[in-house]
Amino acid sequence: MRNSVLIMLYLIAVALLSVDSSQAADVSCFGCHDAARFAGKVVHKPVADASCDICHNPHVAKYRGLLRNRQDILCYSCHRQQKKLFSRGVVHDPVARGDCSSCHAPHVASRKGLLRDDPAADCLACHNELSRQYPVTHEPYAEGRCMACHRPHQAENLQLLVDTGDRLCLSCHEASGLKSGHRDFPGPARDCLSCHNPHGSERAGLIRNVLHKPFSKGCVVCHDKGSAGLGMENCLKCHPDVREQMLAPHSHLGGGDGNSCLNCHSPHAGDDDTLLKSPERLLCASCHGQTMAGYRRSRYRHSNIQDCSGCHEVHGSRHPAMLKGDGNDVCIQCHKDQGKFTHPVGPGVLDRFTGQMVTCVSCHNPMGTEYEYQLVREGKKALCVVCHRAY
Known part of the structure; x- marks a missing residue:
């Protein structure tokens, strides 16, 4: 049976x-x-x-x-x-x-x-800063055709544009119109996005909302001899506080004879008082692309960081990596409850892996990692034995 x-x-x-x-x-x-x-x-x-x-x-x-x-x-x-x-x-x-x-x-x-949804609604679910209503809107934006200009997955530029900025604009806006619309400018119009917002604006012609004060008074305030290009001294004579920051030991001051200010700022118009060429994180990624790519791909990372300037001085600092303060102090500004630790840190306690003083970043990577708590190595064993080899 x-x-x-x-x-x-x-x-x-x-x-x-x-x-x-x-x-x-x-x-x-x-x-x-x-x-x-x-x-x-x-x-x-x-x-x-x-x-x-x-x-x-x-x-x-x-x-x-x-x-x-x-x-x-x-x-x-x-x-x-x-x-x-x-x-x-x-x-x-x-x-x-x-x-x-x-x-x-x-x-x-x-x-x-x-x-899951209409493509434009999908985009605006994350890019909600673009969901506002503008008095003047660019036609593709008004019609919800984000992919007329942007690729949804991958591209060769930070804004995920289907082509480089000016070439993309001129694929619809004829070059002859570009010339006639800028005939009073001292030099050839080269960068559409320097003055125009590609989505929408409060101003006619999609001119960005905030005009640089000298620009609003007329080109000759800066271009007094009709020159198209100007050096950094032209900017710093109005912004002496930035000059002082740029003289710090760690700064964003570029080499050569070019105007470093124009790497980040538009000289004519912007979407806010900073006159940044693009949103801060995108702007930083234009140079620090590898760092930002690692951050984006990290499994564990800071979820509440909006901009790089939360931790870094954008023009210059006396602290390494242009931080706003000493390493631990920057972390504890936000991690006040977690700012207590049992592992000794500070002078006299050296990280055997780097030879430097033990700080928060000896164990945690603020730019993200594959390990929980943003640890630089797997926490149960691999991280500890870097220093505690006798165990």
Whole structure:
């Protein structure tokens, strides 16, 4: 009798194992999960094939939703060409984080590309600073055609533009109009975004909202001899406080004869009083691209940092890395509750790995890491034994 039961169980197991994945999904997954939820205009192929087990483990998993692996690894296991493309150039933050589902639905959607929403609404969900209403708007922006100018995943420039700034503008705005519209300028118009906001403005002609005071009074205030290019002294005679900062031991002062101010600031107009050429983080990334790329790709990173200037002086500082203070002091400005520590720090306590005084950054990387608490190494063992080798 016992042998008969065992044989019967064996035959049932063989029968179950012989069922293909779509039949198995019909039998098991859709027994609990309503199949009607996965019907729609655009259906992801594994869902259409009822191959739930391509992404999900039916029994137990390390990842939420019983996913077999991290979301980006699962997506790239099929979308291999995209993985190659997204590994070079400038990558959009959600792509760098491996957060494909921030824009794409994994199962079913009403839009091509499995987009969760109208493309413009998808963009504005993160770029909410652009959701305001402007009296004057650029036509592609007004119509929600973000991808007329921007690539959604990867590009060769920081703004993810489909082409370089001026060439992109001139693909719609003829060069003849450019010449006639700037005939009173002392030199050729070279940088459209120096004066114009590509999305919207309070001013006619999409002129940026805040005009540089000399520019608002007329070109000859600065260009007194009709010259198109001016040196840094021209800026510093009105901004003596910046001159003092730039003379600090660690500064952003560029080499050569060029005007370092113009690396970051527009001389004519901007969106706020700083007259920055682009939002601060994008601007910093134009030089510090490798640092920013590492930050974006980090699994654990500061979630509440809006701009680099939260920790760094943008013009110059007496502290290394142009920090606003000594390393620990900068950290404790925000981490007041966590500013207590049991590991000794400060003078007399040296980091054996760097030979420098132990500070917060001896163990934590403020620019993000793959380890929890932004540790520079895996915390349970590898981090400690860098110094505590005798153990």
